[in-house]
Amino acid sequence: MKPPTSFTSVHDVDQLDAWLDQAVAYQQNPLQDQHLGRGKTVGLLFFNPSLRTRLSTLRAAYNLGLQPIVMDMNQHGWQLEFADGTIMNQGKAEHIREGAAVISQYCDLIGIRTFPSLTDRETDYAEQVLQQFLTHTTVPVFSMESATLHPLQSFTDLLTIREYQRKAQPKIVLTWAPHPKALPQAVANSFLQWMNAAGHSVTITHPPGYELKTEFTEGHPITHQQREALAGADFVYTKNWSTYAPYGQIPQPTTDWMVTTDKMSLTNNGYFMHCLPVRRNVVVTDAVLDSPQSLVIEQANNRTYAAQVVLRQLLKGTNGFKSASSGKRRT
Amino acid sequence: MKPPTSFTSVHDVDQLDAWLDQAVAYQQNPLQDQHLGRGKTVGLLFFNPSLRTRLSTLRAAYNLGLQPIVMDMNQHGWQLEFADGTIMNQGKAEHIREGAAVISQYCDLIGIRTFPSLTDRETDYAEQVLQQFLTHTTVPVFSMESATLHPLQSFTDLLTIREYQRKAQPKIVLTWAPHPKALPQAVANSFLQWMNAAGHSVTITHPPGYELKTEFTEGHPITHQQREALAGADFVYTKNWSTYAPYGQIPQPTTDWMVTTDKMSLTNNGYFMHCLPVRRNVVVTDAVLDSPQSLVIEQANNRTYAAQVVLRQLLKGTNGFKSASSGKRRT
Amino acid sequence: MKPPTSFTSVHDVDQLDAWLDQAVAYQQNPLQDQHLGRGKTVGLLFFNPSLRTRLSTLRAAYNLGLQPIVMDMNQHGWQLEFADGTIMNQGKAEHIREGAAVISQYCDLIGIRTFPSLTDRETDYAEQVLQQFLTHTTVPVFSMESATLHPLQSFTDLLTIREYQRKAQPKIVLTWAPHPKALPQAVANSFLQWMNAAGHSVTITHPPGYELKTEFTEGHPITHQQREALAGADFVYTKNWSTYAPYGQIPQPTTDWMVTTDKMSLTNNGYFMHCLPVRRNVVVTDAVLDSPQSLVIEQANNRTYAAQVVLRQLLKGTNGFKSASSGKRRT
Numbered sequence: 001m002k003p004p005t006s007f008t009s010v011h012d013v014d015q016l017d018a019w020l021d022q023a024v025a026y027q028q029n030p031l032q033d034q035h036l037g038r039g040k041t042v043g044l045l046f047f048n049p050s051l052r053t054r055l056s057t058l059r060a061a062y063n064l065g066l067q068p069i070v071m072d073m074n075q076h077g078w079q080l081e082f083a084d085g086t087i088m089n090q091g092k093a094e095h096i097r098e099g100a101a102v103i104s105q106y107c108d109l110i111g112i113r114t115f116p117s118l119t120d121r122e123t124d125y126a127e128q129v130l131q132q133f134l135t136h137t138t139v140p141v142f143s144m145e146s147a148t149l150h151p152l153q154s155f156t157d158l159l160t161i162r163e164y165q166r167k168a169q170p171k172i173v174l175t176w177a178p179h180p181k182a183l184p185q186a187v188a189n190s191f192l193q194w195m196n197a198a199g200h201s202v203t204i205t206h207p208p209g210y211e212l213k214t215e216f217t218e219g220h221p222i223t224h225q226q227r228e229a230l231a232g233a234d235f236v237y238t239k240n241w242s243t244y245a246p247y248g249q250i251p252q253p254t255t256d257w258m259v260t261t262d263k264m265s266l267t268n269n270g271y272f273m274h275c276l277p278v279r280r281n282v283v284v285t286d287a288v289l290d291s292p293q294s295l296v297i298e299q300a301n302n303r304t305y306a307a308q309v310v311l312r313q314l315l316k317g318t319n320g321f322k323s324a325s326s327g328k329r330r331t
Numbered sequence: 332m333k334p335p336t337s338f339t340s341v342h343d344v345d346q347l348d349a350w351l352d353q354a355v356a357y358q359q360n361p362l363q364d365q366h367l368g369r370g371k372t373v374g375l376l377f378f379n380p381s382l383r384t385r386l387s388t389l390r391a392a393y394n395l396g397l398q399p400i401v402m403d404m405n406q407h408g409w410q411l412e413f414a415d416g417t418i419m420n421q422g423k424a425e426h427i428r429e430g431a432a433v434i435s436q437y438c439d440l441i442g443i444r445t446f447p448s449l450t451d452r453e454t455d456y457a458e459q460v461l462q463q464f465l466t467h468t469t470v471p472v473f474s475m476e477s478a479t480l481h482p483l484q485s486f487t488d489l490l491t492i493r494e495y496q497r498k499a500q501p502k503i504v505l506t507w508a509p510h511p512k513a514l515p516q517a518v519a520n521s522f523l524q525w526m527n528a529a530g531h532s533v534t535i536t537h538p539p540g541y542e543l544k545t546e547f548t549e550g551h552p553i554t555h556q557q558r559e560a561l562a563g564a565d566f567v568y569t570k571n572w573s574t575y576a577p578y579g580q581i582p583q584p585t586t587d588w589m590v591t592t593d594k595m596s597l598t599n600n601g602y603f604m605h606c607l608p609v610r611r612n613v614v615v616t617d618a619v620l621d622s623p624q625s626l627v628i629e630q631a632n633n634r635t636y637a638a639q640v641v642l643r644q645l646l647k648g649t650n651g652f653k654s655a656s657s658g659k660r661r662t
Numbered sequence: 663m664k665p666p667t668s669f670t671s672v673h674d675v676d677q678l679d680a681w682l683d684q685a686v687a688y689q690q691n692p693l694q695d696q697h698l699g700r701g702k703t704v705g706l707l708f709f710n711p712s713l714r715t716r717l718s719t720l721r722a723a724y725n726l727g728l729q730p731i732v733m734d735m736n737q738h739g740w741q742l743e744f745a746d747g748t749i750m751n752q753g754k755a756e757h758i759r760e761g762a763a764v765i766s767q768y769c770d771l772i773g774i775r776t777f778p779s780l781t782d783r784e785t786d787y788a789e790q791v792l793q794q795f796l797t798h799t800t801v802p803v804f805s806m807e808s809a810t811l812h813p814l815q816s817f818t819d820l821l822t823i824r825e826y827q828r829k830a831q832p833k834i835v836l837t838w839a840p841h842p843k844a845l846p847q848a849v850a851n852s853f854l855q856w857m858n859a860a861g862h863s864v865t866i867t868h869p870p871g872y873e874l875k876t877e878f879t880e881g882h883p884i885t886h887q888q889r890e891a892l893a894g895a896d897f898v899y900t901k902n903w904s905t906y907a908p909y910g911q912i913p914q915p916t917t918d919w920m921v922t923t924d925k926m927s928l929t930n931n932g933y934f935m936h937c938l939p940v941r942r943n944v945v946v947t948d949a950v951l952d953s954p955q956s957l958v959i960e961q962a963n964n965r966t967y968a969a970q971v972v973l974r975q976l977l978k979g980t981n982g983f984k985s986a987s988s989g990k991r992r993t
Contacts, residue, residue, distance in 0.1 A: 031370045039693045041721055051408035051425070055400055055437040059372060062398040067724040069717055072407065076734065077713035078939050087943040089842045094713070094939035097951075098958065102938060105963040106717040180420045276433060277409045277425035281418040289428075296429065301436040362701045382739035382756065386731055386768040390703055393729040403738065511751045607764060608740050608756030612749040620759075627760065632767040 005317055006134055007142040007310050008127075009151050009190070010197045016158075019309050023159050026305040030063045033308075036315050037066030043107030044144065047073045047129065048115040052276060053144045053152065056303035057111060063308055064315065069107055082132050096129075100136035109140050109314050116147035116184050118248030124148060125213070140314040150186045153275050154194035155306040160299050161200075161235055164271055169200070170234035171268065175226055176206030177257050177283040179240035182250050185212055187275050188241050192216040202237075205229035207253030213244050226257060233267040238274050238284055259284040264293065271295045336648055337465055338473035338641045339458075340482050340521070341528045347489075353643065354490050354636040361394045361639065367646050368397030374438030375475065378404045378460065379446040383607060384475045384483065387634035388442060394639055395646065400438055413463050427460075431467035440471050440645050447478035447515050449579035455479060456544070471645040481517045484606050485525035486637040491630050492531075492566055495602055500531070501565035502599065506557055507537030508588050508614040510571035513581050516543055518606050519572050523547040533568075536560035538584030544575050557588060564598040569605050569615055590615040595624065602626045667979055668796055669804040669972050670789075671813050671852070672859045678820075684974065685821050685967040692725045692970065698977050699728030705769030706806065709735045709791065710777040714938060715806045715814065718965035719773060725970055726977065731769055744794050758791075762798035771802050771976050778809035778846050780910030786810060787875070802976040812848045815937050816856035817968040822961050823862075823897055826933055831862070832896035833930065837888055838868030839919050839945040841902035844912050847874055849937050850903050854878040864899075867891035869915030875906050888919060895929040900936050900946055921946040926955065933957045 004012040013019055025032065042061045046054065054070075061068045071077060080099050081092040088095065103110060112133050116124035124147040134141050143151055161172065174191060193216060195202045204212070204222045211217070223229050230236060238259050243249045258281070264270065272284065272294045280286055288294060335343040344350055356363065373392045377385065385401075392399045402408060411430050412423040419426065434441060443464050447455035455478040464472050474482055492503065505522060524547060526533045535543070535553045542548070554560050561567060569590050574580040589612075595601065603615065603625045611617055619625060666674040675681055687694065704723045708716065716732075723730045733739060742761050743754040750757065765772060774795050778786035786809040795803050805813055823834065836853060855878060857864045866874070866884045873879070885891050892898060900921050905911045920943070926932065934946065934956045942948055950956060 034370070039696070039725070041724060043717070046407070049408055051402070051430070052433055054407060055374070055402070055434060058400050059437040062372060063370070069720050071713070071717070075406070075737070076708070076716060077711055081942070085943070085948065088941035089944050093941065095942050097942075098938050098940060098962075099713070101959045102714055102962040103717060105959065106721040106966060276429050278429060279419035279424065280412070280426050280428075281416070282420050286416065297432045297436065300429075300433040304437060365701070377738070380739055382733070382761070383764055385738060386705070386733070386765060389731050390768040393703060394701070406737070607760050609760060610750035610755065611743070611757050611759075612747070613751050617747065628763045628767065631760075631764040635768060 004313060005140055007140075007151060007314060008130060008134070008146065009149050010154065010194045013197070016197055019155070019313070020159055020162055022309045022312065023302070023305040026063070026308045030304070030308065033312060034063070034065045036312060037061065037064040040108040040315065041067045041069050041106065042109040042111065042311065043069045043071065043103055044111045045071050045073055045103070046113045048113055050113055050144065052300055052303050053113060056300070057144060057307045059304045060307035060311055063304070064311055066109075066311065082128055096132040097136050100133050101138065104138040107139060109142065109311060110137055111142050111144045112146070113144035114146055116186070118182050118184065118242060121244070121247040140317055142310055142314060145186060147184065148186050149190040149193070150275070151190055151194070152303065152306055152310065153187055154190040155310070156299055156302040157191055157237065157273065157275070158194050158198055159302045159306060160273065160295055163298075164295060165234065167234070171203065171232055172200055172235045172237065173203045173205065173229050173233040174237045174239065175229060175257070175259065176210050177238045177240050177259055178253070179250070179279060179283060182242035182248050183240050185241040185244060187239050188212055189216045191237060191239070192220060203229045203233070207255070207257060209251050210241065210243055211245070212241070227263060227266055230263055230266045230270075233270040235271050235273055236264065236267060238272065240283060258282065259288055261285065261287045261291070264288055264291075269293065273299060276300060335644060336471055338471075338482060338645060339461060339465070339477065340480050341485065341525045344528070347528055350486070350640050350644070351490055351493055353640045354633070357394070357636040357639045361635070364643060365394070365396045367643060368392065368395040371439040371646065372398045372400050372437065373440040373442065373642065374400045374402065374434055375442045376402045376404055376434070377444045379444055381444055381475065383631055383634050384444060387631070388475060388638045390635045391638035391642055394635070395642055397440075397642065413459055427463045428467050431464050432469065435469040438470060440473065440642065441468055442473050442475045443477070444475035445477055447517070449513050449515065449573060452575070452578035471648055473641055473645060476517060478515065479517050480521040480524070481606070482521055482525070483634065483637055483641065484518055485521040486641070487630055487633040488522055488568065488604065488606070489525050489529055490633045490637055491604065491626055495626060496565065498565070502534065502563055503531055503566045503568065504534045504536065504560050504564040505568045505570065506560060506588070506590065507541050508569045508571050508590055509584070510581070510610060510614060513573040513579050514571050516572040516575060518570050519543055520547045522568060522570070523551060534560045534564070538586070538588060540574055540582050541572065542575060543572070558594065558597055561594055561597045561601075564601040566602050566604055567595065567598060569603065571614060589613065590619055592616065592618045592622070595619055600624065604630060607631060666975060667802055669802075669813060669976060670792060670796070670808065671811050672816065672856045675859070678859055681817070681971050681975070682821055682824055684971045685964070688725070688967040688970045692966070695974060696725070696727045698974060699723065699726040702770040702977065703729045703731050703768065704771040704773065704973065705731045705733065705765055706773045707733050707735055707765070708775045710775055712775055712806065714962055714965050715775060718962070719806060719814075719969045721966045722969035722973055725966070726973055728771075728973065744790055758794040759798050762795050763800065766800040769801060771804065771973065772799055773804050773806045774808070775806035776808055778848070780844050780846065780904060783906070783909035802979055804972055804976060807848060809846065810848050811852040811855070812937070813852055813856070814965065814968055814972065815849055816852040817972070818961055818964040819853055819899065819935065819937070820856050820860055821964045821968060822935065822957055826957060827896065829896070833865065833894055834862055834897045834899065835865045835867065835891050835895040836899045836901065837891060837919070837921065838872050839900045839902050839921055840915070841912070841941060841945060844904035844910050845902050847903040847906060849901050850874055851878045853899060853901070854882060865891045865895070869917070869919060871913050872903065872905055873907070874903070889925060889928055892925055892928045895932040897933050897935055898926065898929060900934065902945060920944065921950055923947065923949045923953070926950055931955065935961060938962060
């Protein structure tokens with residue numbers, strides 16, 4: 001495995017099977033690489049709320065002997081300016097150019113969590129915040145969910161599917177489900193990207209108008225008939241997202257899309273998956289979520305080991321970097 | 332000592348003397364069990380403000396080699412839904428069922444701090460938040476103050492009394508004192524519960540109308556005459572609380588209840604105790620608080636050792652639990 | 663080097679050269695004193711936002727094996743009352759007397775960050791918050807920027823100047839620069855204080871009306887002609903501050919004070935310095951900030967080593983203190 005210099009999508013993974021094997025090794029013995037992070041810090045920068053990502057990444061860091069430095073960016077520091085050439089005479093006190101370079105002086109690895117605006121598609125899909133950090137940091141950066149992708153979640157999902165699959169080519173369904181708020185497309189985009197990389201076809205089902213960006217869906221069958229899609233499914237990956245075009249809307253579908261026991265009965269005794277948090281009796285019924293076929297807690301558990309592999313790989317890559325823990329650096 | 336699987340009241344303590352002895356051992360040598368928490372994490376979940384509890388529990392965790400994961404629940408994650416069967420189409424994004432199970436994947440122990448509503452007595456005394464965590468977590472849970480009890484504080488108070496008592500059966504007084512805001516009954520309830528368990532009678536004094544729930548007061552003398560209660564006291568435990576019936580009110584008493592030097596002179600050179608924070612010159616005068624008879628800082632100091640014993644006992648109990656640090660778990 | 667019992671200004675440094683040498687030693691080998699903080703905690707108390715100070719001090723603490731306890735004072739705990747003798751029946755729940763004493767029970771060192779009001783000069787220059795902590799804590803206290811001084815920044819600045827100076831007596835200029843908000847005088851005051859202690863003369867330049875307190879400027883040349891001041895400069899330390907008299911105002915200067923490439927061309931190929939955060943194209947142009955002569959990231963990097971020396975010195979001083987990590991304390 002060649003250490004990547006950043007982790008923002010599946011494209012940063014050179015050998016997916018080796019990464020999955022390493023995750024399984026950490027499931028068995030999470031503390032086997034306690035020495036790896038000794039004397040090093042990981043900065044976790046949150047522009048948005050987080051429970052699973054925050055806790056699992058902290059746990060993964062501790063498992064590797066890394067010391068965490070958590071910044072809630074909207075509370076602890078200064079508002080960041082991301083545009084170049086601006087005359088900074090308004091509310092924002094610090095430019096990303098300094099912000100990112102400065103954080104690089106104190107952290108050996110930097111994780112970023114940033115949500116999309118859902119109002120400006122071009123900016124969101126350009127991943128402005130993440131890209132600016134990638135440009136201006138001098139240490140490895142990893143995504144803890146970006147505007148359009150959530151690779152730590154998808155790595156976890158793939159790990160969980162590999163663990164529970166009963167045949168080489170399981171039927172995997174990605175189904176849209178209802179939600180009262182406009183949500184990002186990141187989890188769905190990223191799930192498709194990772195399934196693709198792992199050679200899995202995914203049957204996609206959503207109401208008309210909820211088409212995802214074709215970059216992510218091409219090669220996968222798409223249907224507006226949820227029940228048809230669910231027939232014979234081994235895994236039912238459920239997720240809400242808002243529309244891609246027009247961007248960030250939530251038109252009400254004409255049929256009901258909540259995942260129910262009745263619908264799950266169409267599957268091949270399929271597993272229910274969701275990245276969480278999940279709104280009960282809106283996205284999915286209590287009965288499905290509380291059934292033995294639900295893997296949502298197993299997915300959450302695997303977040304630790306997925307994050308741990310990513311941190312491990314980036315740490316192995318820091319030899320080529322100017323390291324905060326090996327003394328004075330220049331930028 | 333048999334390790335408990337949770338710590339929410341004195342009823343989770345099997346041998347109170349042994350717990351007190353262990354606290355004294357930690358006073359003498361706080362780092363003696365540094366190995367105990369190695370590779371393990373403690374999640375500290377705050378639904379409400381905290382200074383002493385937050386810092387002393389962090390210190391206790393570090394003393395045991397535990398790695399802390401702090402969540403300020405109203406700021407960092409998602410609003411939790413506690414009611415079962417709800418259609419979650421309003422503001423709350425995550426159900427306690429998932430929330431608690433998920434946190435259990437990353438933390439070997441979980442501490443919860445949650446205050447009462449002071450508007451709905453039944454819900455408060457049912458300890459809804461704490462009980463839901465107890466039900467849905469898969470690792471040991473401890474209270475960092477709940478709606479109606481504050482066992483870490485009371486353990487500390489008992490430890491402090493044992494340290495300063497000059498006779499086997501000291502006269503211990505619990506006196507109500509004024510406060511501008513409606514406060515919980517938790518500290519008073521819990522104090523009585525622990526004194527009871529330790530075989531101490533407590534003379535309770537408060538204005539008419541401030542009767543605590545009889546479950547906590549029975550067996551203890553109660554008077555509305557503060558001066559009478561203070562006569563000959565060895566320890567004056569002072570605390571404000573709002574009324575139990577009607578619930579959460581703060582009727583003005585007809586006499587003054589602030590603790591003063593004059594009142595303290597009625598005691599047997601008694602010690603002044605308070606859990607802090609304390610409002611000076613409202614609850615108690617500067618003179619009393621700054622006198623050598625005040626034990627408030629000693630109480631605060633003992634918080635560390637009380638928390639450390641609780642964490643120790645729960646850690647010893649984790650052998651029987653599915654542990655986040657011993658590899659992959661199922662729920 | 664004699665260990666100080668607090669660090670709030672250059673006056674707490676007995677041998678400046680030895681402190682600088684120690685910082686250089688940490689630049690080369692940051693982990694050489696990993697044992698020093700074992701079993702000890704440092705409390706970092708933030709009353710105001712912080713990025714560099716928060717992260718660099720955390721990094722420095724980890725480098726020394728110290729465990730950090732971070733409190734965002736306006737979010738996590740209780741509002742503190744600083745006035746003595748007050749009847750505390752308003753919004754503030756805890757007095758600094760208890761607050762500071764209590765935190766001392768859990769932390770072996772305490773860092774405080776507090777900004778000035780910029781409305782009441784007397785109170786600000788009396789350093790009320792910091793002084794109250796100094797009075798009521800029982801462990802060493804260090805400033806992470808106070809109302810009128812920022813010694814960790816200035817120590818860093820001196821370290822950076824020593825690293826980059828090309829002659830024994832470089833020309834150092836402190837120039838005021840524009841800013842849309844009223845800012846403290848702390849960085850400028852403190853810079854002058856440390857340069858003085860190091861035997862450096864500083865040419866001060868600012869618009870009329872922006873005179874700093876004479877305590878800090880005396881002995882240094884002052885001019886209102888920025889270009890004249892910059893002529894032949896080896897270091898251009900740039901900073902905005904609001905007026906000292908009348909206090910906290912920001913009258914618009916009649917000429918432009920932004921630092922530009924044109925102005926830098928007047929210098930002796932001088933280095934540009936700023937403590938950050940900096941407002942681009944208001945305080946200084948992009949071109950200057952992005953030029954090889956800019957030392958702002960190097961300054962940020964040195965924050966770690968400056969903080970590490972301060973923590974080290976205070977830790978060495980804790981032998982004479984009642985230590986939280988050596989068992990039960992009395993106050």
